[in-house]
Amino acid sequence: MNANSWQLFSTFGFFIILLFACGAYCLVVTRNMIRAIIGIELLIKAVTLLIILAGKITGRTSLAQGLVMTIIVIEVVIAATAAGIALWVFRHTDSLDVRSLRSLKG
Template identity: 40%
Template sequence: MIPVAYYLTTSFVLFVVGMYCLAVKRNMIKLIIGIEILTSAANLNFIALSAYGKPGEVDPLGHTFAIMSIVIGACVVAVALTIAVHAYRHYKTLDVRELKRLRW
């Protein structure tokens, strides 16, 4: 069995990658992907930790939370993509630097 530390490290790396994506990327779609990476880091944590709580047993609570979080993530992304589509209609670009007033 793979030690839990590997999963934790991976999820931390994913979290950092997501934050880096939000800080550096300038494309709206890439920002939305960054949010998704952040959420999946947490989901991975839930799934991994649910298996390591008691030896030989998998806790359903972690899975429940992960599934719910995926569903909510889908809703969030749907809303975000809608906003991105409307932004594209206004500016004909997805580059957030082109948006006039926002200071990113």
């Protein structure tokens, strides 16, 4: 890896780890379902940026873009379905708190 690539990798890598930590912390600490989805979104965004960075460094941006498009499609489906589930839980329990899910059967 040459010096320019290393500089790019280290700078972006540093912030990607911080972004991932933000998402992971949000997912662990929050009790609100919508905020949990936001945490998942932040994790996915960190991974997206990492894949694009890997594509740039290895000179395979086209492959990285193809993979990222797939990730984005999956991300949207996850967000829409998770939001639907959150809404469904809210209608049933009148709360967005994940602890209200403990009263479920099974």
